[in-house]
Amino acid sequence: MKVYNTLTRSKEDLVPLTPGEIRMYSCGVTVYDISHVGHARMMVVFDVISRYLRFAGYRVTFVRNFTDIDDKIIRRANQEGVDAGEISERYIAAFRDDIAALGVQAPEVEPKATRHVAEMIALIERLVAGGYAYVVDGDVYFEIRRFPPYGRLSGKNLEELLVGARVEVDERKRDPRDFALWKSAKPGEPSWPSPWGPGRPGWHIECSAMAMKHLGTPIDIHGGGDDLIFPHHECEIAQSEAATGKPFARYWLHNGMINMGAEKMSKSLGNTLWIREILKRHDADAVRLWILGTHYRNPLEFAEERLAEAGRALERLWGPVLEAKKYAETAGADALPRDLAAYREDFVAAMDDDFNTPQALGVLFEMARALNRRDGRSAQDFVRGTRELATMLAALGFREPTPARADMPRELSEQVRSLIRERAAARASRDWSRADQLRAELARLEVTVKDTPQGTDWEWKGLRATEGS
RNA sequence: GGCGGCGUACCCAAGUGGUUAAGGGAGCGGACUGCAAAUCCGCGAUGCGGCGGUUCGAAUCCGCCCGCCGCCUCCA
DSSP, rough: OEEEETTTTTEEOOSSSSSTTEEEEEEEEOOOSSOOOHHHHHHHHHHHHHHHHHHTTTTEEEEEEEEEEHHHHHHHHHHHHHHHHHHHHHHHHHHHHHHEEEEEEESSSSGGGGGGHHHHHHHHHHHHHSEEEEEEEEEEEEOGGGTTTTTTTTTOOOOHHHHHHOOOOOOTSSSSEEEEEEEEEOOTTTOOOTTSSEEEEEEHHHHHEEEEHHSSSSSEEEEEGGGIIIIIHHHHHHHHHHSSSSSSSEEEEEOOEEEETEEEEOOGGGGOOHHHHHHHOOHHHHHHHHHHTTTTTTTEEEEEHHHHHHHHHHHHHHHHHHHTTTTOOOOOSSSHHHHHHHHHHHHHHHHHBBBHHHHHHHHHHHHHHHHHOOOTTOOHHHHHHHHHHHHHHHHOOOOOOOOOEEEEEEEHHHHHHHHHHHHHHHHHTTOOOHHHHHHHHHHHTTEEEEETTTTTEEEEEEEEEEEEO
16 A cells, blocks of 8 residues: 655555554644534545555554644633633534534544643653753743754755744744744633643644654654644654654655635635535535545645535445345355456555545446446346445445435425325326326425336435335 | 645546546437436547657656646644
8 A cells, every 4th residue: 555655755655563553643623613624624534544544454543633722712712701621622512513424433532632731741841851942931942953854844944944934033932943832821821730830732742742642653644734734743743753762653644725716725714614514505425525536635626516516426326236225135155246346456456546536436436337237247246246336435434325214304205105106196097297297296395206117216315215116 | 935736528537658548527419218317328638738858659757938726824
């Protein structure tokens, strides 16, 4: 399996530290507001990466943090006159709801920064003791010059960083590029006791502390949005490696941003679209298909029409799997016919190449078409093939659609069944105008009918049902 | 200004040296159907931003140019 490593700017063979085991960490969200579609992409991307690694046979331990203490959380808490903890807990709950709705699996560990202050303090103490950090008036800064590899991950040249620096000059810092490990408490801010006085951790230190605590050193994979490469991940490397003298993470994976029109979606630009808003208009798996339709490292432009297209394409992928439900045949343990077995090989080859989901999906679309075509295949082989297809769809995190009647309001379901029965009677007596009239009525209820020799199937909002004859 | 990346059919999007340039959506034609829907078959870029170059051979490598984006500040 090959992955693109930001650290080396090349695709490398993925060789875990411990054979058969992957320890991965990805930066989560700062919980001061509802999560947007950009967060959804990152969550879906790393969800698929962790799922696929498991599919490929690795034992995966996945850790994704919550940044639950930060300037913006404090500001919001002050605006609302509540505690910072109340804000962060509120948005953690909202985040979990949104992410679960998207079908993203919970990682093994979801650590919160505020529960790891002791670990962060210990790490900072090591840095101070090692001469990598210095204390000024209760603040602690990491001294960039003491860690020569600083800038390697992001490809920054230290001199140019200084020249083009947009950082505000703080006379107390030895170098404007030094970054805060610990910030002394200001009035009205939550704080923790420390050897340097009451204060709170800087942003970067939490991920170092939590990743090392829950996964050890070095970890195999560290991920996040590509906007975190600098300064966040650069600083994580500096702190962690200066403190331990060991490599921090072996492979750095970064997903591309979502753009609104030509611009990046971001909270500071105010062009965000909430996950919960988009889920009101589109099926969660349509959102997933839309995201996976572009390689994770490329930028992805948001457009309502792309989501609608993904919804239609999704039905195509599940079509044969749902069709197979009509067969009583058990799949048995026989091997798949050679021509159907080949699709998994292609799927695996695509995913093994830096998680090339667009290509992998192309394979699944081709497999769906081959199954629909039948080609004189036995019902058993057809059913076996659809199970294989379903397995690969599940490896990408797609959930098999449930029968429509389970999800629709009882009254509506009754009404639809009665209209369909009435239409069947009209068709039986060859009263085509009455039958078409009933179909139009069903269409107004967003129900599409499909007549088959065995009876009438129907769909409601992309969900399917069979009504027998 | 520095670093990184992108430009492939009507739209989206894989492919980065060698068969007929995947796949999806939309469209058009056909099969099936009472008519539809779904499904299947067929059509659709002689060309991959432009111009040069390297090569037996380039969308893929090199140079220049045009257009666009990201990071360099909090950000997924």
